[in-house]
Amino acid sequence: MTHPLPFALRRLALGGLVAAALAAPLATPAAAQSPEEGWAGVQAAGKLRCGAAVFPPYVMRDPVTGDYSGFFADLCREFGEEVLNVPVEFVDTTWDNIVAGVQTGKWDLSLALNRTPTRALAIAFSDPAVPYEITLLYNKDNPKIPADAKGLADLDKEDITIAVVSGTAMDKSVSPLVKNAKVVRLPSSDEARLAVMSRRADVLADPSDTNRLFIAANKDWAVDLAPQPAISKQGIGFGLNAAFPAKDIAALNIFIEEKVATGHVEALVDKAVQEVLAEGQ
Structure with missing residues (x-):
């Protein structure tokens, strides 16, 4: 897929920052369930916790309301509601902590992670939703x-x-x-x-x-x-705890596979694009 992935045009054009959003108080995660329990543990806890670091349009956060958007946030929300039948709780984090958070059970999924060999030694990955x-x-x-x-x-x-x-x-x-x-x-x-x-x-x-x-x-x-040789060409997916059951990761992969194949991921990208472009008007 080669669809453009823009970011907050208005904030960039004006030189504004989203630092205030990132500096907002972090959501308090629920007590960690064992990752070995997989989706059954998430369902027993009654919510899917998604670790979210802001990077438009993958993950966006309204600095006033705290609401999350962006196509990876939407995918996470849909997986929780459509497959697991539980609501989604977004846990605010940073890119420096997004891997450690899923390792220590502060949340169940990390959003929009590049699939790198180094990270794969520490955590598990879903299939990619988009290229990079x-x-x-x-x-x-x-x-x-x-x-x-x-x-x-x-x-x-x-x-x-x-x-x-x-x-x-x-x-x-x-x-x-x-x-x-x-x-x-x-x-x-x-x-x-x-x-x-x-x-x-x-x-x-x-x-x-x-x-x-x-x-x-x-x-x-x-x-x-576009550097030659290329610096990095990877896929972007969800990160999970390394102890998460393989069969449960397969269920997430099947969900992603269908959403990509039917064009739904592209539609979510379009939605995020329009949201960002609307901010620039």
Whole structure:
């Protein structure tokens, strides 16, 4: 699927931040049930707890109401209500803590996780719901960026600063490859993009589709580079505790498979896109 995945255009265009939303008090999770109980334990507890770190349009949170949206939040809600017949509780977290939270049973599913080998050693994964790759966004008038740049190595210079969202797959994929440039790890996607807008950073490492929409909103200066060789091409799915029963993960995978095959995931992406675009009007 190559559908564009935008983010909060209005907040980006105005240089606003969602830091206030991220700084809001965390929801208090219920007492952890044993992950070995699988979906039966979730049903006995009476709710499906979904760990949610904000990254529009995958996961969005209204800073006023606290309500969650975005297509991964919608998928989680549908799985809880349609398959398990329980309501969904979203537990606010950060990208630095989203893996640890599902490991320690603070929630049952982590939303919108890149399926990486390192993470797979620590937790279990569902099948991917959408694909993913990293591109490098920068100001076309930045004299530090070589005109013939083809990959990350061409930007790995001592006078270049690369912005990433701390704890994300972009951070974990890009940071180990950088030998000379400075990597700035920021707590939210808006802050990372604002760093490039304000020229505090020279390059933003982010998903290709969100970078594409950011360029559409900033055509006068923003461009991106699809690095060769590729930095990362993965799928994005749900994360679960490693002790979760294989048969129960299979049930989640069948749910995802059907939602993808019938075009429902694409429809949820469209819904999230329209929500973000409406914010930009």
